[in-house]
Amino acid sequence: MSQMEHSISNTIEKLTHSNYHAWASHAESLLWDRGVWRFCTGDEDIPTKPVRPGFSPTTTPAKIATGNRKHKEDLCTYADAIHRNDKAIRTIRLIVEHDQLEHTDGKDTAREVWDALKEKHKGANMGLAAFYIKVGMLEKKYVEGMNMHTHISFFTTENHKLGNKAFDDEFLAQILLMSLP
Numbered sequence: 001m002s003q004m005e006h007s008i009s010n011t012i013e014k015l016t017h018s019n020y021h022a023w024a025s026h027a028e029s030l031l032w033d034r035g036v037w038r039f040c041t042g043d044e045d046i047p048t049k050p051v052r053p054g055f056s057p058t059t060t061p062a063k064i065a066t067g068n069r070k071h072k073e074d075l076c077t078y079a080d081a082i083h084r085n086d087k088a089i090r091t092i093r094l095i096v097e098h099d100q101l102e103h104t105d106g107k108d109t110a111r112e113v114w115d116a117l118k119e120k121h122k123g124a125n126m127g128l129a130a131f132y133i134k135v136g137m138l139e140k141k142y143v144e145g146m147n148m149h150t151h152i153s154f155f156t157t158e159n160h161k162l163g164n165k166a167f168d169d170e171f172l173a174q175i176l177l178m179s180l181p
Helices: 003-009 020-033 037-041 061-094 098-103 110-121 126-139 148-161 169-178
Strands: none
Touching (some): 020 037, 020 061, 020 110, 020 126, 037 110, 061 110, 126 148, 126 169, 148 169
């Protein structure tokens, strides 16, 4: 795994069977930051591959030069769109767990990949997701040498994901204290 891939995959929690709603918000932000989110929404598409223009024997050299220049510009636009679409797909695939990759297989566009994951998780039970978040919070333990700010942030971030099912501040403090050695 390259340093960039490692950095991306550690940026947000990977998509699992139970965290789609929280993951999607973070993934969208990451894709915006990488300049490729519009491919996931379909607001930007890959253009049709340009075809080299045909010229008749009577076409002037100036028109041939203009046509060739336009074709070259169109090829650059096409190649850039392919690159950014592929960048969006790579980014998404780096931030999902291995068991979620099967939902992205065979998809050629970032929009297809995003929509497939969205469709797969649209009926995800928020109650079950909240349960897993709470279990994760209760099982979290501080390890000597870990950054304390990161440890505390874990609890506040996870609690925020719970929305209206969040723990109150007093209980959150108790869980945090229980996580310490």
